[in-house]
Amino acid sequence: MNAIATEAAVRAEGLAKHRGTFTLGPLDLTIPRGFVTGMVGANGSGKTTTLRTLLGLMRPDAGTVSMPPLERVGIVFDQPFVLPDWRVRDAAAAYAAFRSGWDGPHFEGLCRRFGIDPAAKVKDLSRGEGNKLMIALAMGNHPELLILDEPTSGLDPAARADLIDLLREHMQREDATVLFSTHITSDLEHFADHLVFIDGGQLVYAGTLDELAADFAYVHGTLDGLTAENAPLIRGLRRGQGSFDGIIRTRDSAAFGSAVQLDAPSIEQIVVHHQQHREGAPLS
Numbered sequence: 001m002n003a004i005a006t007e008a009a010v011r012a013e014g015l016a017k018h019r020g021t022f023t024l025g026p027l028d029l030t031i032p033r034g035f036v037t038g039m040v041g042a043n044g045s046g047k048t049t050t051l052r053t054l055l056g057l058m059r060p061d062a063g064t065v066s067m068p069p070l071e072r073v074g075i076v077f078d079q080p081f082v083l084p085d086w087r088v089r090d091a092a093a094a095y096a097a098f099r100s101g102w103d104g105p106h107f108e109g110l111c112r113r114f115g116i117d118p119a120a121k122v123k124d125l126s127r128g129e130g131n132k133l134m135i136a137l138a139m140g141n142h143p144e145l146l147i148l149d150e151p152t153s154g155l156d157p158a159a160r161a162d163l164i165d166l167l168r169e170h171m172q173r174e175d176a177t178v179l180f181s182t183h184i185t186s187d188l189e190h191f192a193d194h195l196v197f198i199d200g201g202q203l204v205y206a207g208t209l210d211e212l213a214a215d216f217a218y219v220h221g222t223l224d225g226l227t228a229e230n231a232p233l234i235r236g237l238r239r240g241q242g243s244f245d246g247i248i249r250t251r252d253s254a255a256f257g258s259a260v261q262l263d264a265p266s267i268e269q270i271v272v273h274h275q276q277h278r279e280g281a282p283l284s
């Protein structure tokens, strides 16, 4: 895709937030309109802090954010915005009251699809059902931007696949933008267009998955393929019994002989090897 022609759904400049000893940013971040962006990073790397700060649910210490008005943004976090004693239909009424364009039949259809009884009390839903309710509420007014913090955690594999299908349909039906964080990188590989990778509160990589796959290679082979010249080019070098693996920039491929294998990396390989190489320079 053409980065120059891409419009921003969300733009943050110099965004910074301190939480205890943790510092997020300062981050410059653009989430392109009309695409799916996945956010990855280790536990405690700052994904939730980034999403909450972007949304203004947490006041940034510095920086500016531009995004659509909040009533046009669907939000899913693990802490629900609904009261445990409410019934599902009460939660929908509360959402309908403050979100423009609420589509009751659409919400009810989502509940049917997710097997959620509108008469059920929120506190009686299982964790996965509660998750699905938050997703149905977030999507109930066809939001132009959906921000979801680990929406697939707590869902069984079939429900995860269904959620991804639903988000795909949402992307087809509307000129929508989705930003979601996840630890399940396989959810990204077939669904996301862009990736934001955060580590230690800093942006490691932001770009398309296609660019990521083209820029990096997964290198592995027997130890005799490692030399004093090529070993420093490997990020997250792991030495096993007689073998090694890691991630390199594709432009450094020539430093590796024919005994070494180079493959297209998975997102998981890039994330895992980066985290094993924390003191290295940024990937991008």
Ligand SMILES: Nc1ncnc2c1ncn2[C@@H]1O[C@H](COP(=O)(O)OP(=O)(O)OP(=O)(O)O)[C@@H](O)[C@H]1O
Pocket (backbone or CB within 6 Å): 019, 020, 021, 022, 041, 042, 043, 044, 045, 046, 047, 048, 049, 050
């Ligand atoms: N209330 C708080 N007070 C102080 N520090 C906090 C608080 N909440 C979070 N933090 C710190 O902020 C950092 C970032 O947390 P955040 O929840 O953004 O990470 P995350 O990437 O979403 O993690 P996870 O994948 O585990 O959900 C962590 O190091 C955490 O210890």
